[in-house]
Structure formats: C-alpha cells, structure tokens
Amino acid sequence: MKTLTKEMQAAIQPSMALDILKEGNKRFMNNLKANRNLLQQANETSDGQHPFAVILSCIDSRTSAELIFDQGLGDVFSVRIAGNIINEDILGSMEFGCKVAGSKIIVVLGHTKCGAVKGACDHVEMGNLTALLSKIQPAVYDEKSVLENRNSGNDDFVEKVAVINVKRTVHAIMERSPILKEMIQAGTIGIVGGTHNITTGEVQFYDDTLIINNID
Template sequence: MNKKKYILLSLLLFGLAVSCKKENRETQSKVSSHVMTKEQQDKLTGEAVLKDFMEGNKRFQDEIVNVRDHTKHIGKLVTGQFPKAMVVSCSDNRVSVDDIFDQGLGDIFEGRVAGNFVDEDVLGSIEFACVVAGARLVVVMGHQHCEAVKAAIDNVRFGNITATLYRLRPAVNISLSFSGMKNSKNNEFIKLVSENNVRIALNDIRTKSPILKEMEDNGKIKIVGTLYNPAHGTLEFVK
C-alpha cells in the first residue's frame, strides 16, 4: 500500500470511529420528560440521591447525559417544587451544577456564591431547601482552579469583593502548613485551600444550624462535601 492510500484509509477509519462514538452517545442519551413529584420525593433518602447524582456525573463525564426540554418542564413546576438536593457551589460559570450531576429542572435547589462559602444567608437557604422544600441531600461543592480562592490567597482587596474574600481567608490560613509554594500559581496549594474551604463550610452547616444537624443525626438528610475538576468533569469527596 502506497503512502497516499494509507493516509486516506487512516482518515476514513478515524472518521468512522468518530461517527460511531457520536452515534453511541446519541443512542445512550435519553429524552427525559420527568419532573419530581411530592410522592416521589417522599420516597427518597439522602443516600439514594447521592447515588443518583454520582451516576449522573458519570454520564456527564461519558457525554451521555439525558436530553431535556426545559420549556416543557417549567410549566409543571409553577405550582410547587420538590427538589432532591440542595447544592452550595461557586458562582463560577464553569460550574454548571445541573449538568455536572445530569439533573433536570426542579431537581436541585441551588445556592451559588463566589468561593462557595456558607454564611447566614446561605444557611437560611439550605434550611429552606431541606425543611420547607424537602431536599434530602446537601452538597457543598468546591472546584479546582477557583478564581475566588486564588484571589483570597493573593489577599485581593477592592470594592465589595474584599468582604467576600474575607470569608475565604480561614481556608487559606489553615493551609499554611503546606510544604510547597503557597501562592496562587501553585495548583496543588489552590486545591488544598479549596478542599479546606469545603471542610469549613461543612463544619459551619453542622455547628451553626442546629436544625440541619438534627436532621442529619436523625437520618432525614445527608450532608457531603465534594471538589469538582472542570478539566475532566470529575468529582472527589472531601471529608
């Protein structure tokens, strides 16, 4: 086989492989018309929702997420909401919570703020999600390459962002025993600070909200921490 024919054959095989992969994703993806009802929510447990979310994240990584028509779903949610979970995440536009967990409209009660910290307002939102709206799972989700964490490491100060970043300083301070370079250019240090920030948020939920702590102790809700990697779409648990 001459070189020209070999190149043409290689291109043809590559095209077939790409086409098959795309067809496989489209075949496995499903069009979902489901919207959570009160009856279905009542049967959920925090553990079951967490399993559902991790399976959804695997679909997200494999590019076989469910296809949803939100214009049809929104009408079904006008009279009420029955979320599976409350997710506290960063407001970073690379962190799309519904997509990351492959969940539909109405499935997640979201609290988004730069740096995914927990203050009085966020605590109130979590309590509303769990006590009033019936969410069974609380997820605090930090993420790698977080610009808010980087700014906190650099001790950035201007406008109202000064007060926002002040909320992240405790995570920076407890990470100073790190043996490597402690600056915003070291991804390992950024990751450690992001993980510690999630740990602080988890602790704040449990110590500053007796309501949520009691619900967790009684098995009514499950509270977990995660760290999302935008580069790969993967999640790590943070304890």
C-alpha cells in the same frame, strides 16, 4: 426522565440522593444526557417544586450544578456564590430547601482553579470582595503542608486550600444551623463536600465530610 413529584421526592433517601448525583455526573463526563423535556418540566413544576438536593457551588461559569450532575428543572436547589462560602442568607436558603421544601441532601461543591480561592491565597482586598474573601482566609491559614510560594502561582497550594475550604464549609453548616444539624443527625437529610475538576468534569466526594444516617 420524569419530573419530580412530592411523592417521588419523599421516597428518596439521602443515600439515594447522592447516588442520583453520582450517576448524573458520570453521564456528564461521558457527554451523555438523560432524556428529558425541559419545556414539559417547566409546565409540570409551575404549580410547585420538589427538588431532592441543595447544592452550594461557586459562581464560576464552568460549574453549573444542573449541568455537571445532569439534572433538569425542579430537581435541585442551586446556591451559587464565589468561593462556595456560607453566610446567614445562604444558611437560611438551605434551611428552606430542606426543612420546608423537602430536599434530602446538601452538597458543598468546590472546584479546581477557583479564582476566589486564588484571591484569598493572595490576600486580595478590593471593595466588597474583601469581606467575601475573608471567609476563605481561614482555609489558607489551615493549610500547613506548603511552606513556600503560598500564593495563587502555586497550583498545589491553591487546590489544597480549596479542599480545606469545602470541608470547613460543611463543618460550618452543621455548627451554624441547628435546624440542619438536627435533620442530619436524625437521618432526614445528608450532607457531603466535594470538588469538581473543571478539566475532566469529574466530581470527587470526600468521605470524611459525608454524613448520612440511615433511617430504619
């Protein structure tokens, strides 16, 4: 697997970027890995990097974007925070990754059995975690279908909240970053949300979050 160059990155369209991630996830699920020399990639990216994707995921130890999408050094910008939420710093990082460094797609990646989502479902308050979980709370309130046992003990409720949280984050990125919104609308980059199943390894992307405008 070749190290990404600026020319290779420029040739990747947002739809191609999504396909690369889907193919990588299939390899991960089948316990296969693309043949790559990581030490060589470290050397070849020492003077510059040209990742094709920005992936916002949770800090959960089981959800490393590089592993579940089978990517190497220099391939993706990995932004990780509990509950895959956004703030100004994360938005700024995404703007750098896309506007400055040339990435072609933003992925908001939640996962099953998320501890941060469970904490939000239980309305946990603890130190600085309180403010972080408050950013997930709107997803808890938006989930209307579960009427009883609206807490972390209800797996169905937790997973529904997690999906809503991903979709809200995709919307919030568009809403809070004029730079990224303009790039998405122009077809320069794409955006999509998805969930990583920590049991099977599969990433499910949500069509109702996918925005890829083809450049003619």
